[in-house]
Amino acid sequence: MPPAATPTPVIPLFLASAQAGGAVNYPQQATSQSEVISVPAPSPPQQQEWDTLYAIGRYHFDVQSWQEALSCFRQLQASAGDYRDIATLITTCEARLAQPPPPKLCNCKLHK
Numbered sequence: 001m002p003p004a005a006t007p008t009p010v011i012p013l014f015l016a017s018a019q020a021g022g023a024v025n026y027p028q029q030a031t032s033q034s035e036v037i038s039v040p041a042p043s044p045p046q047q048q049e050w051d052t053l054y055a056i057g058r059y060h061f062d063v064q065s066w067q068e069a070l071s072c073f074r075q076l077q078a079s080a081g082d083y084r085d086i087a088t089l090i091t092t093c094e095a096r097l098a099q100p101p102p103p104k105l106c107n108c109k110l111h112k
Contacts (some may be wrong), residue, residue, distance in 0.1 A: 042080075050080045061089060066096045 042050070057072030070093035073086045080086075 050076060050083055054084060057089070061093065066093045069093050070097065
């Protein structure tokens, strides 16, 4: 009886490909290198664009500019899909926009 074929380690293939900046290899039921499928990694300019858009959206989120943040996050979701935690951020922005604004408090002598 011939010896059983040794499966090709998928993780080293994945890491080597990702570090080289090329296509990222994902296993399908990988028992050999021929059973690994390739999915192109985002190009560095595209990744940089996503990171920048995320940072701008987070800035607007942190200063409670909900509409601006939501716009950035929706644009990012349209181009990058499920990027980082934008699904949660989008839900939070929508919830904040649905709430009535808090009353403005005035401490002047006329309104006391």
